Amino acid sequence: MKTEDHSFLKSETIENVSRIFKVLADPTRIKILYLLSQEECNVNHIAEVLEMSQSAVSHQLSMLRNLRLVKYRREGKTLFYSCDDEHVISLLKQAIDHAEHH
C-alpha cells in the first residue's frame, strides 16, 4: 500500500471526532449523560444524585449545552435538562456495554 493510496481524514473531521470523544472522556460527563439518557433532570437533582456541587454540574451542563448534546426546558425557576444527541448516547452506551462485558 503506497502513501498515495491512503484515505486521509480531513482535519475538520479529525477535530470534530476529537471533540465528540473529549466530551465522553470525563467520568462526570459520562454520569450526567447516562443519567439524562434515563430521565429528564433538573440541575439540583443531578447534583444530588451524583454527589457533586451545583457549580460543577452547571459548568458541565454549560459545556454540554454549547455542544448541543443536551437541551433544557424551563418550569418556573427550575431547568429540566435532557439529551439532545442520540448518536452520542449511542456511542456512550456501546462503550458501556463493551466495558461491562469486558
Added chain:
Amino acid sequence: MKTEDHSFLKSETIENVSRIFKVLADPTRIKILYLLSQEECNVNHIAEVLEMSQSAVSHQLSMLRNLRLVKYRREGKTLFYSCDDEHVISLLKQAIDHAEHH
C-alpha cells in the same frame, strides 16, 4: 422516577468507559488508529505519513500498546504495528461517519 429506580453504573465501568474515550479524544491518536485500521505500519512510516516526530509517535504507540489497542510484530530492526481492538475501531469509525455526514 425515583432515585432508587436508576440503574447506576459501577465506578469501575465508568473508569473503563472514560479510559476508552480518552484514548480516542486526541487528534494524533485518531490519526494513528485510523491509519493502522487501513494497514499495518512501522513506526517511521507513521511518523512520515502523519508528519510527526519519531518520538511523539513512539510515545503514543506505547500508550496504545499498554491499553492493548495495538499489537506489533518484529521484522529485523523494524516493528510493524496494527490494530488489536476491533470494538474501539468500530467506535472510531462510527464517530468519523457521524462527523463527516454532520
Added chain:
DNA sequence: CATACATATGGACATATGCTCATATATAAT
C-alpha cells in the same frame, strides 16, 4: 421592592496531557 430559591459564571488552582530534547536499547551489518 425585598427575599428566597434555582442556576450560571468568572477566577484561581491543582492535575493531567502531549510534545520536544536528549539519550538508551535493540538488532543487523561490516
Added chain:
DNA sequence: ATTATATATGAGCATATGTCCATATGTATG
C-alpha cells in the same frame, strides 16, 4: 567490536481540563 538504523524512554515544559469558591443572574412570591 564498531557503526548504523529503528524504536523506546525519561525529564522537562507548556497547555488544557475540572473543580472550588465567590458572586451574578433570573424567576417567583410576599
